[in-house]
Amino acid sequence: MTLVSWMAGASGVSAALVVGIAGPTFAREVVLGMFGPLAETVTSWVVAEQVFRRRPERLTAVMITAFAGKLVFFGAYVAVMLKVLALTPAPFMASFTCYFVALHFVEALALRRLFAGAPRVSDAADLRGGLE
Secondary structure: OOHHHHHHHHHHHHHHHHHHHHOHHHHHHHHHHHHHHHHHHHHHHHHHHHHHHHOHHHHHHHHHHHHHHHHHHHHHHHHHHHHHOOOOHHHHHHHHHHHHHHHHHHHHHHHHHHHHOOOOOOOHHHHOOOOO
């Protein structure tokens, strides 16, 4: 199973559990609080993984650009959810914050694992061409 499948599955199951325990009153808030961070994290991971596999030297530049895009996306997403859809702020923001932190943590661990498999300079001797 891919990381994307795990993130989507775990997010869906956890949202269903929260709604099942808390009741359907704030189901929209919980699900929509999960959806934005999930969509962004999945997109971010897919792009980062593809760039790393094809041209790893470009990954930092792509991630910096993506960060700027995330700022705009999340600002607009939260504004639309609260102003246009008029979701109840507290449960929406609680859900949004929990999924945002959890999914970005998972993405950070996945990036760490991806980088760990890449060839790298391991010590100063390698930098000096093995001369000591």
